[in-house]
Amino acid sequence: MLLDQGLRGSLSPDRDMESDWVAASQRGDNRAFNQLVLKWEKPIYNLTLRMLHDPGEAEDTTQEVFLAAFRNIRRFRKDSRFSTWLYRIAVNHCLSRLRRRPQGVHLSLDADRPEERIASRLPSQESHEGEILSEERQSRVRAALQFLQPDHKAVLELKFFQDLTFEEIAAVIEAPVSTIKSRLYAGLEVMRYRLGAFESDI
Amino acid sequence: MAATCREFRNYIPRAILGDLSQEEQKALDQHLAECSPCNREHQTYGNTVRQLGGGLDVPVPRHFFVYPEESHGTPWRAFLRMSRAWQAATATILLVFGFASLLAVSRLQVRSEDGALVIGFGRLPERRPPAPQIMQVDTSALEAKILKAAAERSRQDNLEFLRTLRAEMARSNKAIGREQRALLEQAINNVELRMGQLVSTTAYDLERKTDRSVQDVYRKVSLERARDMAAVDNRIKLLAINGEVKSTQTDAILATLLQVAELRMQ
Numbered sequence: 001m002l003l004d005q006g007l008r009g010s011l012s013p014d015r016d017m018e019s020d021w022v023a024a025s026q027r028g029d030n031r032a033f034n035q036l037v038l039k040w041e042k043p044i045y046n047l048t049l050r051m052l053h054d055p056g057e058a059e060d061t062t063q064e065v066f067l068a069a070f071r072n073i074r075r076f077r078k079d080s081r082f083s084t085w086l087y088r089i090a091v092n093h094c095l096s097r098l099r100r101r102p103q104g105v106h107l108s109l110d111a112d113r114p115e116e117r118i119a120s121r122l123p124s125q126e127s128h129e130g131e132i133l134s135e136e137r138q139s140r141v142r143a144a145l146q147f148l149q150p151d152h153k154a155v156l157e158l159k160f161f162q163d164l165t166f167e168e169i170a171a172v173i174e175a176p177v178s179t180i181k182s183r184l185y186a187g188l189e190v191m192r193y194r195l196g197a198f199e200s201d202i
Numbered sequence: 203m204a205a206t207c208r209e210f211r212n213y214i215p216r217a218i219l220g221d222l223s224q225e226e227q228k229a230l231d232q233h234l235a236e237c238s239p240c241n242r243e244h245q246t247y248g249n250t251v252r253q254l255g256g257g258l259d260v261p262v263p264r265h266f267f268v269y270p271e272e273s274h275g276t277p278w279r280a281f282l283r284m285s286r287a288w289q290a291a292t293a294t295i296l297l298v299f300g301f302a303s304l305l306a307v308s309r310l311q312v313r314s315e316d317g318a319l320v321i322g323f324g325r326l327p328e329r330r331p332p333a334p335q336i337m338q339v340d341t342s343a344l345e346a347k348i349l350k351a352a353a354e355r356s357r358q359d360n361l362e363f364l365r366t367l368r369a370e371m372a373r374s375n376k377a378i379g380r381e382q383r384a385l386l387e388q389a390i391n392n393v394e395l396r397m398g399q400l401v402s403t404t405a406y407d408l409e410r411k412t413d414r415s416v417q418d419v420y421r422k423v424s425l426e427r428a429r430d431m432a433a434v435d436n437r438i439k440l441l442a443i444n445g446e447v448k449s450t451q452t453d454a455i456l457a458t459l460l461q462v463a464e465l466r467m468q
Contacts (some may be wrong), residue, residue, distance in 0.1 A: 191254065192215075195254075
């Protein structure tokens with residue numbers, strides 16, 4: 001039943017329903033909060049996966065993000081969007097994890113290996129050529145992202161993968177739009193040298 | 203690369219993200235139509251951004267539901283979740299409390315006073331003077347005890363005295379005249395009166411001078427008693443010596459008197 005409700009929620013992303021869930025969660029209803037989890041776990045997990053480039057760590061971090069969100073849901077004020085608030089928690093968790101890492105680990109060659117694990121763990125819905133190309137692109141993009149500074153990576157993630165506007169990113173990162181843009185173009189330049197040579201499969 | 207090209211290269215990523223004004227976009231479009239290296243750069247950026255596009259999300263390996271029991275962390279984890287300012291504030295408060303309680307424990311003094319615990323920090327309040335009313339309770343018990351002892355003792359003494367009288371009467375076997383009889387009667391009355399006075403004096407003393415021990419009081423009573431006994435004894439001896447007149451009636455009167463004295467003693 002929980003799953004059904006969650007799926008309905010994600011299929012018809014109704015802002016009112018989400019605000020109902022948020023309000024119920026603020027009253028301590030963890031079932032309502034789990035509806036929010038069901039709706040947002042995929043984007044948040046993928047965000048942490050691209051930011052941290054480690055499936056196990058991404059899984060832990062995603063759980064931490066939702067736990068932190070549940071513990072602090074009372075502090076969430078409805079003048080901002082729930083997603084903005086959730087993205088902020090996720091980005092901050094990822095950045096603090098990256099900061100705790102010894103320098104250079106995120107550039108290590110071993111970092112490619114978990115990618116293979118993730119690829120093999122993925123449920124292959126349709127195994128045709130496009131799918132394989134897409135998987136190649138996935139690992140290529142994730143590997144390329146590891147060459148970015150964490151701050152730049154966060155902005156690129158929110159812009160290209162979470163599809164937020166400059167203003168929304170500024171709200172998540174809590175920085176001026178001009179800062180967001182300069183980080184974005186600096187990050188994009190790195191990506192251009194890592195990925196520009198490859199043809200897009202889209 | 204021409205100076206214009208360098209300028210347009212800065213436009214390219216902004217154009218890709220739709221971050222150019224209409225005029226800038228127009229100028230770039232014109233330049234791209236003429237400049238093939240810049241056109242290639244534009245395509246490269248386009249390629250890059252298309253690769254970064256959507257459709258890359260993988261399914262979640264599991265659900266990340268939250269359960270109430272998980273949401274309660276240990277106090278230490280709660281502390282770690284706080285912001286720096288709150289952590290500093292909490293740590294300060296805890297330190298102050300810890301220091302205060304250490305100080306309190308080191309200066310804590312406990313004393314037992316009249317069966318009650320007196321707790322204080324640093325110097326204890328002055329010991330209260332012993333309450334007189336508490337001693338009064340003891341006095342009444344002590345008084346009863348002394349009176350009982352004194353009564354017992356005087357009864358014994360009086361019995362002894364009566365025995366002495368009888369023995370004296372038997373020994374002398376002399377008739378006692380009216381005068382002697384009156385003297386004897388007075389002597390016995392005097393003994394009884396002084397006994398009563400002594401007992402009430404003792405009780406009064408006990409009320410006033412509570413610090414006096416039972417032995418002290420009793421010793422005084424005994425002393426007085428002994429003096430009385432000696433006085434009476436002397437009187438009887440005197441009577442016996444002076445008693446020349448014999449009378450059969452005297453024996454009977456004396457016997458009655460003795461009976462009365464015996465009854466009073468009991």
